Amino acid sequence: MNYLDHLNPQQREAALHTEGPLLILAGAGSGKTSTMTHRIAYLIKEKGVSPYRILAVTFTNKAAGEMRERVEALIGSGINMWILTFHSACLRILRKHAGLLGYDTDFAVYDPADQKAAMKSIVKELNLDDKRYTPAYFLSVISDCKEKALGPDDYLRAYGEDPKTKIVHQVYRDYEKLLKKNNAMDFDDLLLNTVRVFQKDEAALLEYQQRFEYIMVDEYQDTNFIQYTFVKMLAEKNGNICVVGDDDQCIYQWRGADIRNILEFEKDFKDAKIIKLEQNYRSTGNILAAAHSVIEKNYGRKDKKLWTEKEPGSKITYYRADDERDEARYVAQEIDRLKTKDRRYSDFAILYRTNAQSRTFEEALSRRDIPYRVLGGLRYYDRKEVKDIVSYMRLVQNPSDDLALLRIINEPKRGVGAKTVDKLQALAGVRGESLFQTLTDEEVVGSLSAKAAAGLRQMVETIQEYSREQENLRVSDIYDGLLVQTGYLKALEDQNTLEAEGRIENLMEFKSVIYNYEKDDGQLSLSDFMERIALLSEVDNHDENENAVVLMTMHSAKGLEFPFVFLPGMEDGLFPGWRAFDREDGLEEERRLCYVGMTRAKERLWLTSASMRTLYGKTDFTRESQFLREMDKKLLDGDAVFEKKKDSRTPISLDGYRGAKPANPFEQLKYVKRQVKERRETGAEAFQPGEEVVHPKFGRGVVEKTDGKIIQVSFRDGSLKKLAAGIAPLSRYIPEEGKE
Numbered sequence: 001m002n003y004l005d006h007l008n009p010q011q012r013e014a015a016l017h018t019e020g021p022l023l024i025l026a027g028a029g030s031g032k033t034s035t036m037t038h039r040i041a042y043l044i045k046e047k048g049v050s051p052y053r054i055l056a057v058t059f060t061n062k063a064a065g066e067m068r069e070r071v072e073a074l075i076g077s078g079i080n081m082w083i084l085t086f087h088s089a090c091l092r093i094l095r096k097h098a099g100l101l102g103y104d105t106d107f108a109v110y111d112p113a114d115q116k117a118a119m120k121s122i123v124k125e126l127n128l129d130d131k132r133y134t135p136a137y138f139l140s141v142i143s144d145c146k147e148k149a150l151g152p153d154d155y156l157r158a159y160g161e162d163p164k165t166k167i168v169h170q171v172y173r174d175y176e177k178l179l180k181k182n183n184a185m186d187f188d189d190l191l192l193n194t195v196r197v198f199q200k201d202e203a204a205l206l207e208y209q210q211r212f213e214y215i216m217v218d219e220y221q222d223t224n225f226i227q228y229t230f231v232k233m234l235a236e237k238n239g240n241i242c243v244v245g246d247d248d249q250c251i252y253q254w255r256g257a258d259i260r261n262i263l264e265f266e267k268d269f270k271d272a273k274i275i276k277l278e279q280n281y282r283s284t285g286n287i288l289a290a291a292h293s294v295i296e297k298n299y300g301r302k303d304k305k306l307w308t309e310k311e312p313g314s315k316i317t318y319y320r321a322d323d324e325r326d327e328a329r330y331v332a333q334e335i336d337r338l339k340t341k342d343r344r345y346s347d348f349a350i351l352y353r354t355n356a357q358s359r360t361f362e363e364a365l366s367r368r369d370i371p372y373r374v375l376g377g378l379r380y381y382d383r384k385e386v387k388d389i390v391s392y393m394r395l396v397q398n399p400s401d402d403l404a405l406l407r408i409i410n411e412p413k414r415g416v417g418a419k420t421v422d423k424l425q426a427l428a429g430v431r432g433e434s435l436f437q438t439l440t441d442e443e444v445v446g447s448l449s450a451k452a453a454a455g456l457r458q459m460v461e462t463i464q465e466y467s468r469e470q471e472n473l474r475v476s477d478i479y480d481g482l483l484v485q486t487g488y489l490k491a492l493e494d495q496n497t498l499e500a501e502g503r504i505e506n507l508m509e510f511k512s513v514i515y516n517y518e519k520d521d522g523q524l525s526l527s528d529f530m531e532r533i534a535l536l537s538e539v540d541n542h543d544e545n546e547n548a549v550v551l552m553t554m555h556s557a558k559g560l561e562f563p564f565v566f567l568p569g570m571e572d573g574l575f576p577g578w579r580a581f582d583r584e585d586g587l588e589e590e591r592r593l594c595y596v597g598m599t600r601a602k603e604r605l606w607l608t609s610a611s612m613r614t615l616y617g618k619t620d621f622t623r624e625s626q627f628l629r630e631m632d633k634k635l636l637d638g639d640a641v642f643e644k645k646k647d648s649r650t651p652i653s654l655d656g657y658r659g660a661k662p663a664n665p666f667e668q669l670k671y672v673k674r675q676v677k678e679r680r681e682t683g684a685e686a687f688q689p690g691e692e693v694v695h696p697k698f699g700r701g702v703v704e705k706t707d708g709k710i711i712q713v714s715f716r717d718g719s720l721k722k723l724a725a726g727i728a729p730l731s732r733y734i735p736e737e738g739k740e
């Protein structure tokens, strides 16, 4: 059988249409990527085109790798062809032509860490307040500019002159100068500079226009402006360009992807042929119909409907869990049940909306000894911010923990460089004491730079304070206090980048971990808690091996497929996420993401939600996702009776927070900050002897006496406690109505 016989008539037409512009516009799983690989094979085998003359680009290394494998399966391996990501294609071009822009061709490529270092030196050089103007902030603005091909001056023109844009302009210019001086480019430069080379030098452009007789782009719906320009310039001359994509799967608008690139392809390339693929080969009938019943609710989309020859298959299973732990338990149990001999663990994927959701699944899978791997991200307990904050807690529990201290001594940045750390460590060694002990010596600290000294004093004081008081505080009080008092949270907030937002989400999610233990044990001590965390983060079933359940975000699952797919967290506020309501078209983009998630499934799809969820430390009753409500109920099996209204029972929340809105990590963060600050401002004098008070750990009591910083309380259980004003979670007792 000929390899082209695998294709259906439309796919075949697309593969054979090699001359002139071609747009393959089709829904998920209709064989867009397969058609493209067959087209490459056809060009080489039948049309005698040299692989040298073909360029195929896509977005991720994983996708490029898979495409290469599929092509090699058709025509044999060892063929030298450009099947690459946008970045690597540009890198190859610039290695030859960067001279035109004044670079040596052996220029360095700066990764994010290098960029950050470069930016730091600029911020310092310009004497900017690095708290207010963080390197990460500038880098994200600059990246944004480069994706739109805006240089420093263009930026100023586009955004208008004001004190802030003037600073950004200056920083952007200095950054460009510094990179140039170091003969370096960052990732965004790779694309931008390639386009600049093409604009500047006709001969160079012509060289590639002539070389690449055939150009192909997968996932075209997610191209941003600069990627689009790159492709357009290359293809302009001979017009043999084939792009494939699905406007229903555009999920990167928030990163600058422009859906119009696909919708306006016909205008960009005259006489473009458009081929639609309508048969889906991936999913069962029910999965496909359910996905369609969601996406058809989007306005302004080109209507297209997929059909399949496959059986309807099982209905989509919907499970309404009690809470997020029950949800994760259910998913792990289902995997256990269906993992029969002829199935591999890697046939199962759990695709979530936010990274912070991975935690409960990691725990539930470990508990059942199911191997898993987290793709495109780190395991929850391996994430930097989680490790940092755990180190702070370890220090509170045991200030002599040098390893923990070394991890956070300059985190957030306190101006304590590597040399200073070495010096301090050596000194501690000579004195035979812990590093923390050394830092309590005012003479030692006073000899450091003013910034380092101030930062370290504040850190030491905070650790000491919470360490002394730990018995009198809940773990959650300690956690909140550390986040705020160490400046860790503030530093992240100041960065004002997507990356920092993700870190804040993870930190707020850590409150859920604490909350769940405190719910079970009201007297939970810091040492108990730390012990449990240590167990969780060390013994788990993380398995880099191929045969493991896959955990990843729906975003990174684009283009992939799995026999069994779980989409958890189908709740308003989580999916669609709270961010959906910040932006115009936000909800539509979330709906497209839902479509992408559902269409990853080949055989079976599970949707789950939790009727009560602790997220970011806040527990709330939830409302089932709008997407569930929109779905065709006939296709669902299980608990498919949707609540009409949000459950009106009073939410039970950590710290008595009674918000009814969906959990939003930044609302939670505000609440934490306010609480810590209010306590700070409440001195001992705020309480009078004889007054009745409540303490979340010890219950009700009466103030015996107060002096300066100490409040002495005798509690109902007969204990007498001395509590530190300013951090004690003490409040005045207010009798509830109907009770005594």
Ligand SMILES: Nc1ncnc2c1ncn2[C@@H]1O[C@H](COP(=O)(O)OP(=O)(O)OP(=O)(O)O)[C@@H](O)[C@H]1O
Residues within 6 Å of the ligand: 006, 007, 008, 011, 026, 027, 028, 029, 030, 031, 032, 033, 034, 035, 246, 249, 280, 281, 282, 558, 559, 560, 561
């Ligand atoms: N003509 C065909 N006959 C049988 N199977 C096919 C055919 N075309 C594609 N497939 C199979 O269908 C599945 C989906 O194909 P592919 O990944 O190319 O779809 P896609 O349109 O690129 O999907 P996505 O939009 O998710 O990227 C793959 O398993 C592929 O092998």
Ligand SMILES: [Mg+2]
Residues within 6 Å of the ligand: 032, 033, 034, 559
């Ligand atoms: Mg594809």
